[in-house]
Amino acid sequence: NAGVTQTPKFQVLKTGQSMTLQCAQDMNHEYMSWYRQDPGMGLRLIHYSVGAGITDQGEVPNGYNVSRSTTEDFPLRLLSAAPSQTSVYFCASSRGQGAGIKTGELFFGEGSRLTVL
Amino acid sequence: AQTVTQSQPEMSVQEAETVTLSCTYDTSESDYYLFWYKQPPSRQMILVIRQEAYKQQNATENRFSVNFQKAAKSFSLKISDSQLGDAAMYFCAYRGLIQGAQKLVFGQGTRLTINP
Secondary structure (H helix, E strand, O other), rough: OEEEEEEEEEEEOOOOOOOEEEEEEEOOOOOEEHHHHHHHOOEEEEEEEEEEOEEOOOOOOOOOOEEEOOOOOOOEEEEEOOOOOOOEEEEEEEOOOOOHOOOOEEOOOOEEEEOOO | OOOOOOOOEEEEEEEEEEEEEEEEEEOOOOOOOOOOOOOOOOOEEEEEEEEEEOOOOOEOOOOEEEEOOOOOOOOEEEEOOHHHHHEEEEEEEEEEEEEEEEEEEOOOOEEEEEHH
């Protein structure tokens, strides 16, 4: 009953360092996405993917890269961390286009708190 | 552009009372979905209730119900018989076609406090 698994749950970085937030789901979901949560701003979409090999930018993509080589995994990369990227990051997935998308529900991971000093 | 607005940053209610959280959204689409998510201190995002725009009947899940006013683009959440476990951040969210792709857009959130 894993659902969406994010690692690590906590991370502290120095400005300029790189890191990857991992996200894996075991529900065979086609749609996967990354959000960042900042106080007073709700959750904002960073990148999303509608299937393996397909990714696209969301509302706040700058400073982040993604790839989707498998259906299960959707890692988020910070190539050169900045203090403005201090946030809580959520990975979420759902069934893809067709009947599944009509329910619309996203399943979320537990979040990863990232601090950039 | 699709936006979701929650005008109440914080709300409080006495245990066992009823509280209504407000949400408005902006869209030019006719086919979309609206959600309320709950985020307790554990940080986990939990789906509370969903509403499909083509359905006129308001969704209900036990003590949670919505007032969906499509023409007014309003989607409020009513929590009846409030319980201490209802204390959390509540996010309203819109899911629909945005710039050619299905996306989910969130409001800023409302922090709900339950007073014993």
